[in-house]
Amino acid sequence: MRVPPTSAALAILLGCGAPSPTPASPTPVASVAAPAKSADATPPDAAPRDAKPPEVKSPDAKPPDAKPAEVETPPEVKPPEPDPAEPEAPALDIEYVPTPRNVVAKMLEVAAITKDDVVYDLGCGDGRLVIAAAKTYGARAVGFDLDPERVAEARANVEKAKVGHLVTILQKNIFDVDLTPATVVTLYLLPELNVRLVPQLEKLAPKARIISHDFDMTGYDPDDIWMIVAEHHRPPPKRRKHYVYLWTTPLVKLEP
16 A cells, blocks of 8 residues: 655655754753953952052162162342441432531521530531531531531541541431431421421520521521522532521411
8 A cells, every 4th residue: 555645755746955953942051141340359360359469670760778869959048238337228208409618607697606515417418518517616516418428528528627526427217316406407408308307396495596498497487598699519600699598496387
């Protein structure tokens, strides 16, 4: 008895080739999470965290006990300090203008200088007035000036005139001078500077004389005024009129 061919055999006989096998469904694989690495986990071959790395020595490295090389610090350069014997040049209120010698003579004449007087010259310049007071009248005299150049010049002139036993030259601000020892005060300043001196001049003893070359003292009437023709410090002209003012203490302030 013939057995009918199977569908597979029939397909071979008909030349259709073998049927493709039905692919098997893939076997599901369970998803397994990889174990989490701990922050402190150390790989098997890694060195412990607190282990120091091997020291690599430089060919120039110094032994541990060697002291570091000292770096020489350059010396501090300080500015030169001023010599205390040479005071700094101060700011001056006015320029230096010498009083002509015939005017000096008139100032001492109207002050009626005697050997018993003490003459203070405020702004003595080259010292000509205090030297004349000592040489002509035998009076003691003190010259004050703020300019160190003038002070040096005046002291040299005092020495040259051989009146050092009567005359003293001081470098000092005239507004800081105590005028009370003076019986005569001479000035060659500007009017506003004369007025600034009033508080000091008011402390003079009665009958002290104040003599000013060329400039008044605003607000205080002088006892008298003289005019003298003498050389001009800035020619031309070569000569000009000079004025000499006299006040006797106590000062009397003019009524407004």
